[in-house]
Amino acid sequence: MGELIIDFSNWIWGWPLLVLLLGGGTGLFFYSGLIPFRGFIHAMKVVGGKYDDPNASGDITSFQALTSAIAATVGLGNISGVALAIGMGGPGAIFWMWVSAFVGMATKFFTCSLAIMYRGKDSSGHIQGGPMYVIEEGMGVKFRFLSIIFCSAGIMGLLAIFQANQLTDVVRIVLLKPIGLDYGAPTRWALGITMMLMVAVVILGGIKRIALVASRLVPFMVSLYFISVLIILFKNSTEILPSLSFIIEDAFTGQAAMGGAVGSVIIMGARRAAFSNEAGIGTAPMVHGASKNEEPIREGLIAMLGPFVDTIIVCTLTALTIMVTGVWQSGEKDGVLMTLSAFEIGIPGLGKYFLMAAVMVFALSTMFTYSYYGHKCFNYLFGADKADYYNYFYLITIVAGAVASLTVVMSFVDGMYAIMAFPTMxxxxxxxxxxxxxxxDYFERMKNME
Structure with a gap:
C-alpha cells in the first residue's frame, strides 16, 4: 500500500501539474501587472489594519486571516520540507522554491480575491469562502464536479499526519532518548494520543478560537525561529554568500539531484514550495474567505504576503542554516533530523532545544488551522449539520500520523495536494x-481617496 501511495505521488507530480502551477502562476503574475511588486507596500498598510471595517460580514479580521493562513504555511514545511528538498533534490531545489514563491504570490492574490468575490452559503445559511464556492458561484453549477474533486481531496490531504510524524520524531530524539524513555512504537502511540488531546482543546472551539490562538502563536514562533537561525548564520557568516551562490549554480546543473536531472530539481522545488506556502493548492482562500472584508482585491493583497513570509524569508533562512553548517552533505534524508543536526552544530548544547520548541509551536499551530480547512471541505460535501464529525476523524488521524512512515505520509499529502491544485488553478x-x-477599479478608488 505504501509503495502505491509513493508511486501515485511521483506520477501526479509530473510535468502537467508543474506546468499548471508554475506556468499558470507565471501567466497570472504578468497578467496582474506584476502585482507582487507594485502592490506590496499597499498590502503592508492593509494588513496593519488601516482599512479594517469591524461591521463587515465574515468571522475574523484580515490580520487574523493572514496569521491563520501563515500558521498553516509557516510550519514544518519550512523546517522539514526545506531539508527534504535539499536532501532529495540538492541545494538547487531551493532556487526553484524561490521562483515558485514569487509566482505563488500572484496565484494567492487571484485565488484569495476570488474567495471574497464569490462567497457562497453552506446548508445552514452561513457565509463561506474557498475554491469550491468560487467554482460554483463564479463558474456555474455545471463545473460543480471540480468543487467535489477539490473537497474530496481536501478532506484527506489536509490532515495533520505530517506534522504529527515530525513532531513525534523531534520529541523522541531531543527529550526522550537521552533519558532512556524512548520505547519505539509505544512511545509513538503515547505521543500521538497526547497531541490529539492538545489539538482537540483548540479545534473543537471553531474558527474564532483557532484564529485567536494562531494570531498569538505565529509572531512568537517566527521570532523564536528567526533568533535561533540568525545566531547560527552569524557564527558562520563567511559561508552565507558561497552557499547562496551554490544554490543558484546547482539549480541549473542538478549535480546533487536524482541522477543529475535539472528537471528533477525543478519538480522537487515546486513540490516542496507547494507544501510550504500552499499557493495554488486552495487552502488559504478558505480562511481568507472568512475574513471581515468586503473588498476582494484588498484581501488578495493581504493573502499574497503569505508566500513571501513563508518561502522567501523563512525557507531561505532554514536552507542557509543547513548549508552553512554542512549537514546537507551528511546523507541524512529525513527532513527534521537534518535540520536538527544543523541546530546542534550551530548552537551546541541549546540548539536542539530551540528547534524542538519551534517545531512544537509550528506543528501545533498548523494542526489547528488544517482542521478548519478539512472541516470546510466536509461541510461543503455533507452539510453543516454533519461537518463537526470531521473534527473527530481529523483528531484520530493525528495518532496515525505519529506512528506511520515519513515517506508514505509525505507522499500521501503530496498526492492529495496535487489533486486539489487542478480545480483551484x-x-x-x-x-x-x-x-x-x-x-x-480598486486602485483607481484608492487613488481618488488619497
Missing part, C-alpha cells in the same frame, strides 16, 4: 479577467 485562470477588472 483552473478556476483562478478561468476567472482571472474578473480579478483584473476589480483590481483596476
Amino acid at each position: 483552473i478556476s483562478a485562470i478561468y476567472l482571472a479577467p474578473k480579478v483584473k477588472a476589480a483590481t483596476k
Whole structure:
C-alpha cells in the first residue's frame, strides 16, 4: 500500500501539474501587472489594519486571516520540507522554491480575491469562502464536479499526519532518548494520543478560537525561529554568500539531484514550495474567505504576503542554516533530523532545544488551522449539520500520523495536494479577467481617496 501511495505521488507530480502551477502562476503574475511588486507596500498598510471595517460580514479580521493562513504555511514545511528538498533534490531545489514563491504570490492574490468575490452559503445559511464556492458561484453549477474533486481531496490531504510524524520524531530524539524513555512504537502511540488531546482543546472551539490562538502563536514562533537561525548564520557568516551562490549554480546543473536531472530539481522545488506556502493548492482562500472584508482585491493583497513570509524569508533562512553548517552533505534524508543536526552544530548544547520548541509551536499551530480547512471541505460535501464529525476523524488521524512512515505520509499529502491544485488553478485562470477588472477599479478608488 505504501509503495502505491509513493508511486501515485511521483506520477501526479509530473510535468502537467508543474506546468499548471508554475506556468499558470507565471501567466497570472504578468497578467496582474506584476502585482507582487507594485502592490506590496499597499498590502503592508492593509494588513496593519488601516482599512479594517469591524461591521463587515465574515468571522475574523484580515490580520487574523493572514496569521491563520501563515500558521498553516509557516510550519514544518519550512523546517522539514526545506531539508527534504535539499536532501532529495540538492541545494538547487531551493532556487526553484524561490521562483515558485514569487509566482505563488500572484496565484494567492487571484485565488484569495476570488474567495471574497464569490462567497457562497453552506446548508445552514452561513457565509463561506474557498475554491469550491468560487467554482460554483463564479463558474456555474455545471463545473460543480471540480468543487467535489477539490473537497474530496481536501478532506484527506489536509490532515495533520505530517506534522504529527515530525513532531513525534523531534520529541523522541531531543527529550526522550537521552533519558532512556524512548520505547519505539509505544512511545509513538503515547505521543500521538497526547497531541490529539492538545489539538482537540483548540479545534473543537471553531474558527474564532483557532484564529485567536494562531494570531498569538505565529509572531512568537517566527521570532523564536528567526533568533535561533540568525545566531547560527552569524557564527558562520563567511559561508552565507558561497552557499547562496551554490544554490543558484546547482539549480541549473542538478549535480546533487536524482541522477543529475535539472528537471528533477525543478519538480522537487515546486513540490516542496507547494507544501510550504500552499499557493495554488486552495487552502488559504478558505480562511481568507472568512475574513471581515468586503473588498476582494484588498484581501488578495493581504493573502499574497503569505508566500513571501513563508518561502522567501523563512525557507531561505532554514536552507542557509543547513548549508552553512554542512549537514546537507551528511546523507541524512529525513527532513527534521537534518535540520536538527544543523541546530546542534550551530548552537551546541541549546540548539536542539530551540528547534524542538519551534517545531512544537509550528506543528501545533498548523494542526489547528488544517482542521478548519478539512472541516470546510466536509461541510461543503455533507452539510453543516454533519461537518463537526470531521473534527473527530481529523483528531484520530493525528495518532496515525505519529506512528506511520515519513515517506508514505509525505507522499500521501503530496498526492492529495496535487489533486486539489487542478480545480483551484483552473478556476483562478478561468476567472482571472474578473480579478483584473476589480483590481483596476480598486486602485483607481484608492487613488481618488488619497
